[in-house]
Amino acid sequence: MLKVENLRVNYGGIRAVKGISFEVPDHSIVTLIGANGAGKSTTLRAISGLVKSASGSIQFDGTELLSLETPAIISRGITLVPEGRHVFPDMTVLENIKIGAYLRRDSLEKDINWVYQLFPRLKERSWQLAGTLSGGEQQMLAVARALMSHPRLLMMDEPSLGLAPLIVRDIFSIIREINRHGVTVLLIEQNANMALHIADRAYVMETGTITVSGSGKELLANDAVRAAYLGKSR
Numbered sequence: 498m499l500k501v502e503n504l505r506v507n508y509g510g511i512r513a514v515k516g517i518s519f520e521v522p523d524h525s526i527v528t529l530i531g532a533n534g535a536g537k538s539t540t541l542r543a544i545s546g547l548v549k550s551a552s553g554s555i556q557f558d559g560t561e562l563l564s565l566e567t568p569a570i571i572s573r574g575i576t577l578v579p580e581g582r583h584v585f586p587d588m589t590v591l592e593n594i595k596i597g598a599y600l601r602r603d604s605l606e607k608d609i610n611w612v613y614q615l616f617p618r619l620k621e622r623s624w625q626l627a628g629t630l631s632g633g634e635q636q637m638l639a640v641a642r643a644l645m646s647h648p649r650l651l652m653m654d655e656p657s658l659g660l661a662p663l664i665v666r667d668i669f670s671i672i673r674e675i676n677r678h679g680v681t682v683l684l685i686e687q688n689a690n691m692a693l694h695i696a697d698r699a700y701v702m703e704t705g706t707i708t709v710s711g712s713g714k715e716l717l718a719n720d721a722v723r724a725a726y727l728g729k730s731r
């Protein structure tokens with residue numbers, strides 16, 4: 498579905514992504530793990546068209562995305578939930594959810610019902626101002642809003658960052674549930690352990706390059722990965 502080849506992204510003189518290649522198959526969950534500053538967020542921003550790539554190729558169902566603007570990329574079915582929870586604090590939960598559908602003209606009712614089914618807590622808080630939600634609820638709202646654009650590929654940048662362990666478990670089970678509904682997922686995580694457990698395929702990024710790749714299971718069993726990212730070795 499998504500095929501990234503030799504992608505390079507620079508910020509002025511800083512080479513943030515140095516020629517990476519990876520693929521996201523249809524209906525899969527793929528994760529990129531790696532330390533801070535490795536270039537993970539930059540990779541997602543490049544796919545979304547939020548930063549310009551210096552060279553390489555990003556193909557989505559055979560269409561080259563590199564020269565497209567962000568709205569055109571979203572309307573092809575790729576949505577990014579950025580790092581941090583960028584909800585509109587002075588709008589209600591429901592208003593925030595509806596904003597995610599701004600590129601659509603059709604009826605939203607079915608999708609609103611679907612996201613409320615995924616996130617019953619948001620349904621209970623439909624009329625509450627988003628700024629008064631807990632951190633975990635705001636993260637769920639950011640994901641719910643992203644789903645309203647009908648993504649075929651949902652990209653999430655560290656959705657579990659800063660959340661309590663129980664909420665992190667909820668977030669991961671919702672990611673699986675979303676995937677079961679046919680949405681392909683590209684996930685960036687510092688919680689490598691949880692991410693590798695749900696990933697069909699995984700890549701390790703280090704200072705702008707991909708150093709290890711394999712199935713989630715393979716990376717969980719890889720000694721170097723365990724030592725560097727899972728806090729334990731055999």
Ligand SMILES: Nc1ncnc2c1ncn2[C@@H]1O[C@H](COP(=O)(O)OP(=O)(O)O)[C@@H](O)[C@H]1O
Nearest residue numbers: 508511513531532533534535536537538539540
């Ligand atoms: N807006 C920016 N301007 C300049 N440098 C940036 C910017 N965003 C990120 N960088 C740099 O690019 C590199 C990769 O950052 P990032 O993609 O955010 O990494 P990660 O998400 O893996 O932590 C880092 O060296 C970071 O300092």
Ligand SMILES: [Mg+2]
Nearest residue numbers: 537538539580
């Ligand atoms: Mg990041």
